[in-house]
Amino acid sequence: MIKKCGNEAYNDFKHFNFSGLKGQTTVSKTGLHFYSSKITLVFSCQDKDFIDDIIKSLFSLPEVKLNGLSIIPFSVELEPEIDFEEEMKYICLSPLILLEPEFSDESAKRFIHPTSPEFKSLLIDAINQKTDLLEGEEIEFLPDENYLRKLEDSGKKYSRVYPLYENDVPYEVRGYTFPFVLRAPITLHKFLFECGLGLHNDKGFGMLDLATVVPGSETIPYFNGPLEN
Incomplete structure (x- = not known):
């Protein structure tokens, strides 16, 4: 997705973080099986332009395939700001x-x-x-x-x-x-x-x-x- 953005400034950019795919799953000898019609990926970065480029890159694809799993990009939601304490x-x-x-x-x-x-x-x-x-x-x-x-x-x-x-x-x-x-x-x-x-x-x-x-x-x-x- 980063290379697809076409911004060379981000080629070696590493200041981002993401979760595994969240959904209803079971584990078998052949791997991880998803049973949810919708799954969630949590993505985080302090650079808003980078996030926007990744979103545009992702949603330019009709689907993303991970082994036998086909994922169709659907929507993005923003987490609320957090009031941090010490x-x-x-x-x-x-x-x-x-x-x-x-x-x-x-x-x-x-x-x-x-x-x-x-x-x-x-x-x-x-x-x-x-x-x-x-x-x-x-x-x-x-x-x-x-x-x-x-x-x-x-x-x-x-x-x-x-x-x-x-x-x-x-x-x-x-x-x-x-x-x-x-x-x-x-x-x-x-x-x-x-x-x-x-x-x-x-x-x-x-x-x-x-x-x-x-x-x-x-x-x-x-x-x-x-x-x-």
Whole structure:
């Protein structure tokens, strides 16, 4: 979609984030099966021109095919503005990645407990790679320990190994999905919410959402495709 926009300035642009396709699904040995007539992709970026170019590029296609799934672009809705505070509770819409994969090296699959000092240190390193908003500031990262404990006690997982592709080369990385509280400057909250937390946000990792729904925070129409019209 980026190349189809025709804007060379965006060829290497990576300051965007997106979720997986949200809908009614089941998993089988042959893959992921969608049973919803409508599915949603959450996309986020601080550059409005980039978003508009992506929308125009997407809606210029009659359909998008992903393996056996045919997707017809339908409409775009805009999320309401959020009043950020210094302390916010988030959930992960997509897995949080902390380690860079390397060829013939499986260290990126290593498990790091979310409550450990190493986890927070890697998280800060990932933030500093993308922005200087944290410079000289302290943050507190507080995973929901009750949530982690319940999943650990029941044998369920909040971390898995996921595929990641770099120049068509497949890698495997460990990703984490769990709720947490973050205490940080408001400007940093806004940046992370719009651009993603952790590594490889432009590949669909590290997208955040609020842990609680704000009353009256409904989406508003932004763009209607040809089917809507």
